[in-house]
Structure formats: C-alpha cells, structure tokens
Amino acid sequence: MKVSFTLNGDPITADVEPRTSLADLVRGEHRCTSVHLGCEHGVCGACTVLIDGKIARSCITLAVSLDGAMVTTLEGLADDALMARLREAFRTHHGLQCGYCTPGMLITAHDLIRRKGALAEAELRQGLAGNICRCTGYAGIVAAVAAAMDEHETTKSAASIAAE
Amino acid sequence: MAAPSAPPALAAIEAPRPGCIGDRVLRNEDARFLAGHGEYLADLDIPGTREIAFLRSPVAHARIRSIDMPPGAEGRVFLLKDLGDIHPVRAVLTTPGFRGSDYPALAADTVRFVGEPIAICLGATRAAAEDLAQEIVVDFDELPPVVEIEQALDPASPSLHGWPDNICFVSTPGGGEVDAAAKAAAVTVTREFRMARQCVVSLEGRGVLAYWDRRLQELVVYSSTQQPHVIRTVLAKLIGVPEHQLRVVAPDVGGGFGVKNNLQQEEVAIAALARRLKFPIRWVEDRREHLIASPQAREHRVRLTAHADARGKILGLEAEAVVNAGAYSIWPWSAAMEANMVAGILTGPYAIDAYKGRGVTVVSNKAPLGPYRGVGRPSACFTLERLVDEIAAKVGREPHELRIDNMVRPEQMPYRTVTGKLFDSGDYAESVRQVAAMIDVPAVRARQARQNGTGPRRIGLGFASYTEQTAHGTDEWIARGLTEVFGYETATVRFTPDGKLIIEAAIQNHGQGLETTLAQVAAQELGVDPADVVVRHGDTAVSPYGMGTFASRSMVMAGGAVGRASRQLGEKVKRIAAHLLQVKPADVTLANNCAVAGARSVPLKSVTDAAFLHPENLPAGEDPCLDETTTFQPLSGTGAFAYATHAVVVEVDTGTGLVEILDYAVAHDCGTMVNPMIVEGQVQGGVAQGIGNALLEESPYDSGGQPLASTFADYLVPGAPEVPTVRIAHLETPSPFTAYGIKGMGEGGAIAAPAAILNAVNDALRPLGVELNETPITPKRILTALHDARTERAR
Numbered sequence: 001m002k003v004s005f006t007l008n009g010d011p012i013t014a015d016v017e018p019r020t021s022l023a024d025l026v027r028g029e030h031r032c033t034s035v036h037l038g039c040e041h042g043v044c045g046a047c048t049v050l051i052d053g054k055i056a057r058s059c060i061t062l063a064v065s066l067d068g069a070m071v072t073t074l075e076g077l078a079d080d081a082l083m084a085r086l087r088e089a090f091r092t093h094h095g096l097q098c099g100y101c102t103p104g105m106l107i108t109a110h111d112l113i114r115r116k117g118a119l120a121e122a123e124l125r126q127g128l129a130g131n132i133c134r135c136t137g138y139a140g141i142v143a144a145v146a147a148a149m150d151e152h153e154t155t156k157s158a159a160s161i162a163a164e
Numbered sequence: 165m166a167a168p169s170a171p172p173a174l175a176a177i178e179a180p181r182p183g184c185i186g187d188r189v190l191r192n193e194d195a196r197f198l199a200g201h202g203e204y205l206a207d208l209d210i211p212g213t214r215e216i217a218f219l220r221s222p223v224a225h226a227r228i229r230s231i232d233m234p235p236g237a238e239g240r241v242f243l244l245k246d247l248g249d250i251h252p253v254r255a256v257l258t259t260p261g262f263r264g265s266d267y268p269a270l271a272a273d274t275v276r277f278v279g280e281p282i283a284i285c286l287g288a289t290r291a292a293a294e295d296l297a298q299e300i301v302v303d304f305d306e307l308p309p310v311v312e313i314e315q316a317l318d319p320a321s322p323s324l325h326g327w328p329d330n331i332c333f334v335s336t337p338g339g340g341e342v343d344a345a346a347k348a349a350a351v352t353v354t355r356e357f358r359m360a361r362q363c364v365v366s367l368e369g370r371g372v373l374a375y376w377d378r379r380l381q382e383l384v385v386y387s388s389t390q391q392p393h394v395i396r397t398v399l400a401k402l403i404g405v406p407e408h409q410l411r412v413v414a415p416d417v418g419g420g421f422g423v424k425n426n427l428q429q430e431e432v433a434i435a436a437l438a439r440r441l442k443f444p445i446r447w448v449e450d451r452r453e454h455l456i457a458s459p460q461a462r463e464h465r466v467r468l469t470a471h472a473d474a475r476g477k478i479l480g481l482e483a484e485a486v487v488n489a490g491a492y493s494i495w496p497w498s499a500a501m502e503a504n505m506v507a508g509i510l511t512g513p514y515a516i517d518a519y520k521g522r523g524v525t526v527v528s529n530k531a532p533l534g535p536y537r538g539v540g541r542p543s544a545c546f547t548l549e550r551l552v553d554e555i556a557a558k559v560g561r562e563p564h565e566l567r568i569d570n571m572v573r574p575e576q577m578p579y580r581t582v583t584g585k586l587f588d589s590g591d592y593a594e595s596v597r598q599v600a601a602m603i604d605v606p607a608v609r610a611r612q613a614r615q616n617g618t619g620p621r622r623i624g625l626g627f628a629s630y631t632e633q634t635a636h637g638t639d640e641w642i643a644r645g646l647t648e649v650f651g652y653e654t655a656t657v658r659f660t661p662d663g664k665l666i667i668e669a670a671i672q673n674h675g676q677g678l679e680t681t682l683a684q685v686a687a688q689e690l691g692v693d694p695a696d697v698v699v700r701h702g703d704t705a706v707s708p709y710g711m712g713t714f715a716s717r718s719m720v721m722a723g724g725a726v727g728r729a730s731r732q733l734g735e736k737v738k739r740i741a742a743h744l745l746q747v748k749p750a751d752v753t754l755a756n757n758c759a760v761a762g763a764r765s766v767p768l769k770s771v772t773d774a775a776f777l778h779p780e781n782l783p784a785g786e787d788p789c790l791d792e793t794t795t796f797q798p799l800s801g802t803g804a805f806a807y808a809t810h811a812v813v814v815e816v817d818t819g820t821g822l823v824e825i826l827d828y829a830v831a832h833d834c835g836t837m838v839n840p841m842i843v844e845g846q847v848q849g850g851v852a853q854g855i856g857n858a859l860l861e862e863s864p865y866d867s868g869g870q871p872l873a874s875t876f877a878d879y880l881v882p883g884a885p886e887v888p889t890v891r892i893a894h895l896e897t898p899s900p901f902t903a904y905g906i907k908g909m910g911e912g913g914a915i916a917a918p919a920a921i922l923n924a925v926n927d928a929l930r931p932l933g934v935e936l937n938e939t940p941i942t943p944k945r946i947l948t949a950l951h952d953a954r955t956e957r958a959r
C-alpha cells in the first residue's frame with residue numbers, strides 16, 4: 001500500500017505492507033535509528049516520536065494510517081532550542097547511561113515541557129511514567145527535565161515581559 | 165595465591181585534579197547518544213543482510229519426532245544438521261561432583277524449555293522470517309516437565325539429562341564449630357526465604373549479526389555482548405574457526421546487567437551458519453524472546469538458621485540454598501554459580517566464625533539461569549539481613565545497632581572470612597552509623613508511634629548491609645572451578661602523531677561511562693585533556709586480549725591497566741621532552757597537554773611529532789613511536805570488597821497492599837572514586853533494579869512449564885514514579901590491593917535494596933502478626949499475608 005507523509009520536514013512516499021509499523025519504516029530505508037525498539041508492544045516508550053505534534057508509540061502505529069501526517073523523530077529536532085537545552089541538561093545531570101531509552105525519553109520530556117510548563121516533581125515523574133529506563137534509576141533524568149523545565153519557564157516569562 | 169604481574173605502584177589520590185581521578189567529569193559518550201546516533205546492533209546497515217527469526221519450542225519438555233518443512237524452505241530454514249561440524253556447549257566446573265550436560269546450539273532431538281531454539285529462518289525482513297517459521301510443523305512427543313524446586317528435588321521426577329536425579333551440584337562451604345555455637349546460643353532463629361525467578365531486561369535485547377569477510381578471510385560476528393574476546397575464544401572452539409580468523413565486535417550495547425555476559429546459543433548457531441553463507445545474517449531479540457528465552461535470574465529457596473547470644477551477637481549460621489538453574493548450564497559460569505555464591509557468602513559483612521553452608525543446584529524445564537546484577541548476592545543479603553532483623557526483634561534491640569555489633573571491625577582488616585574471602589579494608593559499622601543518621605532513626609520511630617494503628621497506612625524502617633566482592637582475580641575464579649580464569653585486564657595506550665591519545669581496552673562499555681573514566685585515568689598520568697581522549701573497546705580487532713565487563717571489574721581492572729600503561733608511556737614522554745627541553749627527565753612533569761620543567765615547557769604535540777615523524781630529534785637510543793600495552797591484576801586474587809548499608813522508610817497501605825518508598829539512603833564505600841557522578845548513577849540505577857526485585861519483578865511458570873510473563877504488561881519493571889532519588893554518602897577507604905585504591909561498585913545498589921525494603925515492610929506490619937519472606941512482595945502477597953494473620957488472630 002502507498003502512503004505519503006512528512007518525515008522530519010521532508011515529504012516521503014512509501015510502498016508498505018499493511019502490517020508495517022511506523023518504527024520499522026523510518027528505521028529502515030530512512031535510517032532514523034534514534035527510534036529504538038524496546039518492546040514492540042507499546043509499553044517501554046523507547047520508540048516515541050511526534051505525530052502531528054503529539055507523542056506516539058511508533059512501534060504500534062501502522063505506517064499506512066499516516067497519510068498526510070507530520071512525523072518527527074529525534075533526528076528532526078536537531079535544531080530545536082528546547083531539545084538542545086534538554087540534551088545539555090541530560091548530560092549535566094547524568095540522565096543517561098547506555099543511551100537506549102534516551103531518544104524516547106527526550107521526546108517525551110520535550111512534549112511534557114511544551115504542554116505542561118512548570119510541574120511538581122511527582123507530576124513530572126508521572127509524565128515520564130510511560131518511558132522505561134533500566135540503567136539510571138530515573139534520578140538524573142528527573143533532575144535534567146526539571147532543570148530544562150525551569151530554564152524554559154524563565155525564558156518564556158522573560159520573553160513575555162519583553163513583549164509587554 | 166597466584167602472583168600478580170607486578171605491584172600496582174599506583175597510589176591512592178591525595179587531592180583530585182580537574183579532569184583526573186576523583187573529578188565529576190561529564191561523559192564523553194553522551195553526545196552521540198543524545199543525538200540519537202548510538203549505533204546498536206539493530207542499527208547496523210550492512211548491504212544484503214537477511215533477518216533471522218528463530219523457531220522456538222512452544223513446549224517445556226518433549227522429544228522431537230519430526231520436523232516438516234514448508235515449500236520454499238530450501239536455503240531459508242536451517243536445523244542443527246545444517247550448521248556443519250560444531251560442538252554443543254558444555255559448561256562445567258572443574259570441581260569434582262559437578263554434573264555436566266550438553267547444550268546444543270539448536271535443539272535436534274529433545275527440547276527442555278519453552279523458547280529453546282530449534283531452527284533458524286531467514287527473510288528479507290523479520291516479519292517475512294517469522295511468516296516462514298510459522299509454517300514449519302514440529303511433531304513433539306511431550307514429556308512430563310519438571311518445573312518448581314520441590315519437583316526438581318524429588319527423586320521420583322523425570323531426569324532431564326540422564327543423571328540419577330536432577331541435582332547438578334552440591335557445595336558445602338563453611339568452617340568453625342557450629343554445634344558449639346548452637347549449644348552456647350541464647351537465641352536460635354530459623355526462617356525460609358524465597359526470591360522469585362526474574363528476567364534481566366536490558367532495554368535493548370540481545371542480538372547477533374555475522375558474515376564471512378572475503379578480503380580478510382575471517383568470520384565477523386557482531387554481538388550485543390559484554391565480553392567480545394572471551395566469546396571469540398569459545399566460539400572458535402565450538403565452530404572450528406581459529407581465533408585469528410574470527411573477529412567479534414560489540415557495537416553500542418543497550419544495557420547488559422549480566423544477560424549479555426554469557427555465551428549465547430544464538431551466537432553459536434548464527435556464527436556457524438554465517439561461515440557457510442555468502443551474505444550477512446542478523447537476529448534481533450524481541451521482548452517476548454527476551455522474557456521467555458534469554459538467560460533468567462534468581463529463583464532461590466534459602467533456609468537459614470542463626471545462633472546468637474542474648475544481645476544478638478551471632479555465634480554461628482547454618483544454611484541451605486537451593487537454586488533452580490533451569491534446563492542447561494550456561495558457559496562460562498555454569499549452572500552452579502548462583503547456589504555456590506549464595507552459600508559461599510552468607511556470613512555477609514559480619515565476623516561470624518562458625519558456618520555450615522550447603523548450596524544445591526537443581527535443573528528444571530525452565531529457561532537457563534545466568535548472571536544478573538549482583539548474582540547470588542541480592543539473595544544472600546536478603547536472607548541474612550531479614551534474619552538479622554528477626555534476631556533483633558527477638559532480643560529487643562534496634563536492628564541497625566545489632567548490625568554494628570556484629571560487623572567485622574576496621575582493626576581486623578584484612579579479614580579472612582570463614583568461607584575464605586579476604587575483606588581488604590574499610591569501616592563497615594561506620595556505613596551503618598552514617599546511614600542511620602541520614603535516615604534519622606529517632607524521627608522515623610516517632611512518626612511510626614504517631615501514625616501506625618491510626619489508619620490503613622503504616623510506616624516501616626528497614627536496613628540492609630552487604631559486602632560486594634569486586635574485580636575478583638585469578639584465585640577466585642580458580643576456587644570457583646571455572647574452566648577459564650578471568651584474572652586480569654589489558655589496555656593499550658597510544659599517542660597519535662598530532663598529540664592526541666587513544667586508549668584501546670578489552671572491556672565493553674554499555675552505560676558504565678568507561679569512555680570517560682578510563683580517559684580520566686590517562687589524564688591523571690599523562691596530563692592530557694580527558695575530553696580529547698578516544699577510548700576504543702568492545703572489538704577483538706582494536707584491542708589486545710582481555711576479559712570484558714562483568715563482576716564489577718572494569719574500573720579496577722581496565723583502570724589499572726590504563727594506569728600502568730600510561731605511567732610507563734609517561735616515562736618515555738618525559739625522556740623525549742627532557743631531551744627537547746635540555747633538562748633531566750626527573751625534572752619533567754606532565755600537565756595541561758604539556759611537558760613542564762620549571763619555567764620551561766613543550767607541548768605534548770612537539771613530543772609526539774618527534775616520536776613519530778622526527779626520529780632525528782629523539783634522545784640517543786630512544787625508539788620511535790609512543791604506545792604501550794600492559795595488563796593489570798589486583799594484588800589480592802579475591803579482589804577488592806566494596807560495602808554499604810542501605811536504609812529505607814516505606815509506607816504500606818494495608819487496604820490496597822501497595823508499598824510506597826518515602827525515603828531511601830545509602831552510605832557506601834567503593835574506595836577511591838574515579839568519577840563520583842558516575843558512581844552515584846550506578847548506585848541509583850542499582851537501587852532501582854533492587855526495587856523491582858523487591859516489589860514488582862517475577863517470571864512465574866505454570867505447572868506445564870509455560871512462562872506466564874511474556875510482555876511488559878505481565879513483567880513489571882520500575883518506572884519513574886516508583887523509584888525515589890536516593891540520598892548517597894560516600895566513605896572512601898582505598899583498597900590496598902588495587903591501582904589508586906579503586907574498588908568495583910557496579911552491582912552494589914541492586915544487592916541491598918530487596919533486603920532493606922522487605923525489612924521495612926516487615927517492620928511496618930510486624931505488630932499485625934505479618935511476616936513476609938518472599939520476593940517480590942506484590943500487593944496480592946501483602947494482602948494475603950494480612951488476611952492470614954487476621955484469620956490466625958481470630959482463632
């Protein structure tokens with residue numbers, strides 16, 4: 001079956017089997033290998049991507065269902081300012097070890113900050129509950145997301161003050 | 165004692181310098197992972213690669229009557245007979261009494277667990293390969309399965325491997341006068357403890373890609389493994405390709421924790437097949453395969469008796485540990501590793517002179533058991549530390565004070581335990597004192613008094629202490645009866661002509677931060693910027709021979725090797741620099757990418773330029789080039805012992821059975837810390853896995869031997885809301901036996917958490933007559949225990 005959608009800003013058309021997942025499609029010929037497969041049944045979150053700006057599990061999303069959609073993987077956020085801040089915070093707070101959960105964790109954190117703004121720690125942890133990390137015990141991840149969140153909020157309020 | 169290759173001569177660090185040992189250096193490897201540019205096995209892009217799906221046994225125990233191939237199977241489906249002349253894996257201990265068995269790469273006659281591989285199926289995609297696998301029809305003659313420990317111990321059960329029964333090995337460690345201790349004791353406490361079978365759950369599964377390289381005439385095997393050199397050695401023996409024509413590469417590895425620290429049947433089958441094909445083949449383990457067919461962990465039943473005096477001083481211990489090791493013995497550890505370790509370390513950090521232990525390994529129709537973070541230690545710690553709390557309750561003392569009284573004291577170091585381990589250094593009791601202060605025992609007790617009994621939520625406090633044998637060397641592996649002795653580690657340190665440094669190490673880095681910490685060691689010795697140092701590892705073609713990353717050994721062993729090599733290389737750098745500066749070599753120091761002598765200095769780049777490109781500028785008699793290869797063995801063949809005490813406060817909801825962790829503190833000692841940030845990350849990550857062990861993780865089987873947890877909906881691992889941020893205090897007693905005084909510490913966090921949490925939950929529920937001695941303590945188990953206790957009280 002033919003499907004056309006936008007992947008990281010580029011229009012693509014693919015001829016796929018109905019059973020082909022979005023993850024397999026973008027990892028395969030498009031080499032978006034930041035999309036990691038940790039369970040292939042929608043629990044671990046390592047394959048998290050953005051579909052039309054919302055986070056989604058690419059391992060349980062069928063590629064054929066995406067005609068006309070905008071799909072963004074971590075590769076597509078290379079120049080995004082908030083993602084740059086998150087990457088720096090993950091490094092500073094030792095928010096990664098083996099790196100396998102990291103792309104999915106970054107995309108989830110990016111979404112959380114954009115949608116929710118400032119969050120208490122317990123809410124932040126709930127927001128990350130759909131992404132499994134087996135290495136870090138989450139402390140570094142939570143600290144990193146909190147730091148990026150604070151910085152983002154400060155920048156936003158500075159921008160709104162400047163706008164007034 | 166085997167003689168170490170040379171004294172380390174690398175003293176503990178007095179004051180950390182920036183970028184060197186002791187500094188919180190941010191990690192070199194982070195940039196590629198944060199960009200999504202990690203290159204894991206499934207990401208390799210080698211033209212013509214065909215994907216593998218394994219046909220695996222759907223039954224626990226059966227003879228294979230026949231296998232019917234579908235149309236089109238020719239050249240796409242491969243059985244054991246199609247792999248050529250290969251040997252089955254035979255993982256044995258050299259210890260007398262060990263019963264060996266063969267583990268074929270693919271099952272041909274008999275299957276012994278659900279998930280055992282039978283055939284390799286190839287397709288352009290994994291989906292196509294799975295379609296093919298589904299069309300193969302296997303006619304099984306089902307045999308009665310042996311599933312649980314009690315069945316495996318029953319002589320009437322069918323024998324899996326043609327032995328008289330299903331007992332693989334019995335060890336009987338111990339010493340001292342236990343009978344005298346029993347007679348002298350005022351208090352004797354006996355309990356039975358169970359730790360459930362677990363899956364390891366690296367977030368990336370296992371995986372193998374292999375092809376024959378026509379130009380180099382070698383078989384290339386990419387594997388998501390923790391020990392590429394060792395895998396090359398054993399693969400060569402099994403499939404008949406000599407080691408110099410075999411290259412094993414571990415690319416980026418998405419977590420290991422022990423499950424990638426074994427020879428895998430899939431590695432053998434794929435390597436054997438690849439040498440007969442003209443194209444690369446790849447298998448990527450999916451989660452279902454990981455949860456049912458990869459090496460699993462734990463499943464212990466331990467009966468422990470302690471004899472103590474009226475104050476709770478432990479006079480003697482008696483233990484029987486039975487471990488269900490599953491269907492086969494895994495190379496190189498053997499099926500007996502778990503039971504032997506549990507029985508061998510049950511005296512913990514305490515000065516206990518009398519001990520009688522028995523470790524029993526049984527086989528069953530479950531997935532084979534392999535190492536998982538902590539190996540036997542989480543179970544040994546859980547067992548002993550639970551019993552210490554019961555002794556404390558019986559003699560009416562605070563559990564942490566009882567621990568302090570029983571511990572090996574600093575003035576007893578080095579201390580030889582009753583089972584022959586040599587504790588090297590430290591103040592064990594101080595870890596209890598520090599963590600007790602951090603958790604604020606009086607405040608927790610006051611809160612308990614206020615809250616417990618007023619509603620459904622009860623507070624509990626739990627402690628657990630342990631020692632962690634790390635970087636064990638030659639003596640230990642010989643004592644354990646391993647067929648290969650993992651006594652050392654190796655590194656090459658080489659400059660490039662433009663003045664940069666490359667470390668080539670035989671370990672494999674999969675989250676431990678070794679691309680940074682080994683660079684810090686080189687920075688310590690050579691004055692280079694660690695951010696500039698390239699650490700290459702995980703590839704038999706890029707480093708000298710070594711053993712890999714496991715048993716909390718890499719920082720001690722590879723760090724020692726890098727330190728020694730850098731120290732030796734530094735001497736040569738100083739000689740050349742002295743010649744260029746016209747000073748004495750003894751007056752030269754290395755710092756900030758320069759060789760410095762008083763007010764004069766020369767950049768390292770000028771030294772490397774002379775060494776590689778201008779031999780005319782070298783001192784008379786000095787050889788060109790700058791590289792050095794050395795090995796390292798710790799001075800004690802039983803390694804360096806890290807230790808810690810954990811303290812945790814929980815709130816147990818007696819209405820729902822849910823356990824919430826309110827506070828978690830750790831006081832630990834891993835000797836000299838190379839990078840405290842990374843140490844804290846390892847402690848925190850280990851505790852998280854220990855929380856899973858205590859509260860969530862279990863791989864149950866039904867009576868037919870079917871594994872019941874095959875997805876993340878059934879097998880629960882902790883998420884961000886379940887794992888608190890752990891408060892950590894560092895004690896730093898350098899080991900006298902290692903370079904810079906480093907002790908390993910990668911497993912420690914996971915060792916004490918199950919014990920500490922179970923102690924806390926029992927502390928909360930003890931007044932209700934509840935005692936829980938089995939992991940994981942799921943809500944169902946807690947509610948059942950509460951119900952039983954109520955029924956008991958009503959009688």
